[in-house]
Each structure stands twice: as C-alpha cells, then as structure tokens.
Amino acid sequence: MPLQFVGTIESLGSEVAGLSIGDRVMSPFTASCGACFYCSKGLTCRCSHPEAQLFGWIQEPAPGEPGSSRPRGLHGGQAQYVRVPLASSTLVKVPDDVSDEEALLLGDILSTAFFCAERGGVAEGDTVAVVGLGPVGLLAVLAARHLGAARVFAVDGVPGRRAQAAKFGAEPLAPEDAAAAAAAATGGRGADVVLEAVGAGGALALAFDLVRPAGVVSSVGVHTAAGWPFTPVDAYNKNATLRFGRCPARAYMERVLPIVQSKKWPFADIITHRMSLREGVRAYDMFERRKEGVIKVVLDPWR
Ligand SMILES: NC(=O)c1ccc[n+]([C@@H]2O[C@H](COP(=O)([O-])OP(=O)(O)OC[C@H]3O[C@@H](n4cnc5c(N)ncnc54)[C@H](O)[C@@H]3O)[C@@H](O)[C@H]2O)c1
Ligand SMILES: [Zn+2]
Structure with a gap:
C-alpha cells in the first residue's frame, strides 16, 4: 500500500x-x-x-x-x-x-506509533505491552518509552523483530509467554496500557488478555474481521477502555x-532496505514473508 x-x-x-x-x-x-x-x-x-x-x-x-x-x-x-x-x-x-x-x-508509521501510544494514555512509570513488532509496533516501543513507560513488553512471534525491540529498550516476549510475564511483572494485574499494532483478531485477543482491569487497549491495527475476539461481558468485567482508528x-x-x-x-x-520501484514486486514479497530481516522498505521511483 x-x-x-x-x-x-x-x-x-x-x-x-x-x-x-x-x-x-x-x-x-x-x-x-x-x-x-x-x-x-x-x-x-x-x-x-x-x-x-x-x-x-x-x-x-x-x-x-x-x-x-x-x-x-x-x-x-x-x-x-x-x-x-x-x-x-x-x-x-x-x-x-x-x-x-x-x-x-x-x-x-511514526505518526501512527505516536498516536497509538498517546491514545493509550501512556504515562510516567507505566507498564506497557506492544503487540506486533512490525515497523509500527517497533516505533510504538520508542513512543511508549518517550512518554515515560517504565517497562515495555514487546510481543511478536518473529525472533529478529523481538531482538530489534530489545535494542530499543523493551523486554521481548513470544506471544505465548506474554500474559504470564505481564502478570508476573505487575502483581498479577497485567499491563496498564497495551498497544496493538497487528490488525488480526488473535492479536486483539492477546491485547485484551494482557491489559489490567481499568487499563487501556489502544489499537491501530487495520482490522478486517466482522466480529470481536472478546465479548461485551468481558469488556464490562475488565472496566476496559478500548481505542481504535486511523x-x-x-x-x-x-x-x-x-x-x-x-x-x-x-x-x-527501521528502514532496512532501499530498493528501486522496478524491484517493487520483490520488495512486497520480502515484506510479506519477512525475508532478509526486512522491517521497512523504501522504494525509489527515480533509481
Ligand atoms: N491506524 C493507522 O492509521 C495505521 C497506520 C499505519 C499502519 N496501520 C496498521 O498497523 C498494523 C501494523 O503495521 P506494520 O506495517 O507494522 O505491519 P507488519 O505486518 O509489518 O507487522 C505486524 C507484526 O505483527 C506480528 N504479529 C502477527 N500476529 C501477532 C500476534 N498474534 N501477536 C503478536 N504479534 C503478531 C507479525 O509477526 C509482524 O511482525 C497493520 O495492521 C497496518 O495496516 C495502521
Ligand atoms: Zn477537513
């Protein structure tokens, strides 16, 4: 796109x-x-x-x-x-x-990451979880730290992306380990703020699991599912605040x-590859399959 x-x-x-x-x-x-x-x-x-x-x-x-x-x-x-x-x-x-x-x-993406963290209300001393460590999520790690988060858990299934988040000062976690780690770090409560930067139901479900009661899930993922991975009852029982959008x-x-x-x-x-627009098809394929450690590709139409 x-x-x-x-x-x-x-x-x-x-x-x-x-x-x-x-x-x-x-x-x-x-x-x-x-x-x-x-x-x-x-x-x-x-x-x-x-x-x-x-x-x-x-x-x-x-x-x-x-x-x-x-x-x-x-x-x-x-x-x-x-x-x-x-x-x-x-x-x-x-x-x-x-x-x-x-x-x-x-x-x-930088503006989006900042918007996501601000809409999450990230404040000094917060424990924040970022779900999804593509270019948007990685920049959201930086934005959360900029806004004063004391700890940032960075969650993604791709080890190279977790490693990059660790370089940005986050604590990297595989999705299956995230809920236990966030609970252990917060006396069982969960993260104060969760930033969702994936755009898939599984990621939104994980974000909801990770957030503490009365915490905030701020989602910038572009979702296409027709339904929610949690119910209004779940949201009520958590006093959760959910924020979405472009x-x-x-x-x-x-x-x-x-x-x-x-x-x-x-x-x-963040920008790992610079390619000619002529190589655009290959660039999209690399991005899609997360090949060669790709995070963000810049295409130059004049090269
Ligand atoms: N709201 C806006 O204005 C806006 C602006 C830009 C991008 N976006 C959206 O933000 C999202 C992220 O963009 P991107 O370019 O970083 O995407 P990306 O595809 O490069 O990164 C998504 C990452 O999420 C990870 N992931 C997938 N499922 C996961 C799960 N269940 N738990 C944890 N991690 C999981 C993937 O491994 C990948 O690293 C996309 O949906 C994009 O469309 C929204
Ligand atoms: Zn206008």
Missing part, C-alpha cells in the same frame, strides 16, 4: 497557496482540507471534504450503488509523479535538517517533527 511519500513539487494547481515549485514536501497518507469540523479538531484522517481520501486506495463503487459511478480514493505515491488534492492543507514543507527518509516516516497523520506529523529533528531516535534501524 503506497501510502507514505515524499517528493518535490513539479507543478501547482491554480488554488494552491503557500507552496512553490521546487519545494521538498512530505505527505500524510490521507488528504485533508484543514477547515472542516474534523480537521479543526485535529482529526484530519476523518476530514469530510469529498477529495480527502486515502492515498493508494482506489475503491470501485459497488454494483447498483447510488450516486457517482466514479471510483473513490487517490492513487498512491509509488510513481514518479502523484497528484495531491487539497495540497495547501495536505502537504508539509520538509525542513532542511530532516532527511527524505525521516519525512517518509512522519507521513505515516492516525490523523497530517496533525501528528508536525507534532512529532521536533522529535525527528532532535536526531535522538534510532530511525535508521
């Missing part, structure tokens, strides 16, 4: 303000108008402008669907050129001290920018 991209402005629409040809810009993974009810609350991912859609996600109208017969969505950035609607409010100029790769992370990356990327500019976070460990 070609959601995050960075580039240089080649041409401008007549209504674009505040941007010039030649500007180096980064884009969040959704366009946004900057002025509607949701944008004014910082929820740019739910902008109500009709052009404010996901990059790299084209949806054909269902047969017989009323209204427009045109597909919805925006073409993605895995191309040499991309059209950005609502450009004045969607794009952000990249400061000189921020690299293209750092800008890419801001447009999606990251408002346009709002977060400017908030997280100072962290990137501090150069203190080890982002270099």
Whole structure:
C-alpha cells in the first residue's frame, strides 16, 4: 500500500497557496482540507471534504450503488509523479535538517506509533505491552518509552523483530509467554496500557488478555474481521477502555517533527532496505514473508 511519500513539487494547481515549485514536501497518507469540523479538531484522517481520501486506495463503487459511478480514493505515491488534492492543507514543507527518509516516516508509521501510544494514555512509570513488532509496533516501543513507560513488553512471534525491540529498550516476549510475564511483572494485574499494532483478531485477543482491569487497549491495527475476539461481558468485567482508528497523520506529523529533528531516535534501524520501484514486486514479497530481516522498505521511483 503506497501510502507514505515524499517528493518535490513539479507543478501547482491554480488554488494552491503557500507552496512553490521546487519545494521538498512530505505527505500524510490521507488528504485533508484543514477547515472542516474534523480537521479543526485535529482529526484530519476523518476530514469530510469529498477529495480527502486515502492515498493508494482506489475503491470501485459497488454494483447498483447510488450516486457517482466514479471510483473513490487517490492513487498512491509509488510513481514518479502523484497528484495531491487539497495540497495547501495536505502537504508539509520538509525542513532542511530532516532527511527524505525521516519525512517518509512522519507521513505515516511514526505518526501512527505516536498516536497509538498517546491514545493509550501512556504515562510516567507505566507498564506497557506492544503487540506486533512490525515497523509500527517497533516505533510504538520508542513512543511508549518517550512518554515515560517504565517497562515495555514487546510481543511478536518473529525472533529478529523481538531482538530489534530489545535494542530499543523493551523486554521481548513470544506471544505465548506474554500474559504470564505481564502478570508476573505487575502483581498479577497485567499491563496498564497495551498497544496493538497487528490488525488480526488473535492479536486483539492477546491485547485484551494482557491489559489490567481499568487499563487501556489502544489499537491501530487495520482490522478486517466482522466480529470481536472478546465479548461485551468481558469488556464490562475488565472496566476496559478500548481505542481504535486511523492516525490523523497530517496533525501528528508536525507534532512529532521536533522529535525527528532532535536526531535522538534510532530511525535508521527501521528502514532496512532501499530498493528501486522496478524491484517493487520483490520488495512486497520480502515484506510479506519477512525475508532478509526486512522491517521497512523504501522504494525509489527515480533509481
Ligand atoms: N491506524 C493507522 O492509521 C495505521 C497506520 C499505519 C499502519 N496501520 C496498521 O498497523 C498494523 C501494523 O503495521 P506494520 O506495517 O507494522 O505491519 P507488519 O505486518 O509489518 O507487522 C505486524 C507484526 O505483527 C506480528 N504479529 C502477527 N500476529 C501477532 C500476534 N498474534 N501477536 C503478536 N504479534 C503478531 C507479525 O509477526 C509482524 O511482525 C497493520 O495492521 C497496518 O495496516 C495502521
Ligand atoms: Zn477537513
């Protein structure tokens, strides 16, 4: 899914303000108008402008669907050129001290990781568990530590990813060991906050098992299941707070920018492969099968 991209402005629409040809810009993974009810609350991912859609996600109208017969969505950035609607409010100029790769992370996964940890309410001294250690989960480990977590359990079945999380200061755990370890570390209570970064029912079930009564599960995984892996009764009995959803990356990327500019976070460990767009099929295969220690691949359409 070609959601995050960075580039240089080649041409401008007549209504674009505040941007010039030649500007180096980064884009969040959704366009946004900057002025509607949701944008004014910082929820740019739910902008109500009709052009404010996901990059790299084209949806054909269902047969017989009323209204427009045109597909919805925006073409993605895995191309040499991309059209950005609502450009004045969607794009952000990249400061000189921020690299293209750092800008890419801001447009999606770094912002998402930070959003996940903040929505979990991670606070000083908390015990946090991160379920899923792909690029989003690994950055969520860093975000949880940044927000003051005293202990971070990092849960994934892939040993190499657990090892990377350990380098980020987390305590690595296989999924089958996680519940016992979280309970042992907290007098049997469970984690104060669980950050779910997988998008699968098994992972959500594990997150719910790991959280203590009256704790918070913050989920950014994109789920496709029609049902829940736990019941309303389970949720009641735990007094659990559950938070879900898409990251408002346009709002977060400017908030997280100072962290990137501090150069203190080890982002270099997240982008493991740099490939030409011509090698895109191989890159997707590597990512899918987690080959060659891949975490995040950057595709360059000009190479
Ligand atoms: N909410 C948002 O705005 C937003 C933005 C970006 C990505 N996402 C979503 O975040 C999720 C993570 O993205 P990613 O790129 O890091 O994905 P990824 O596929 O690279 O990583 C997922 C990791 O979860 C692990 N995993 C699978 N099942 C598990 C389980 N039961 N317990 C523990 N770990 C398990 C896998 O081994 C893998 O390492 C995806 O669902 C993605 O679509 C959401
Ligand atoms: Zn809007």
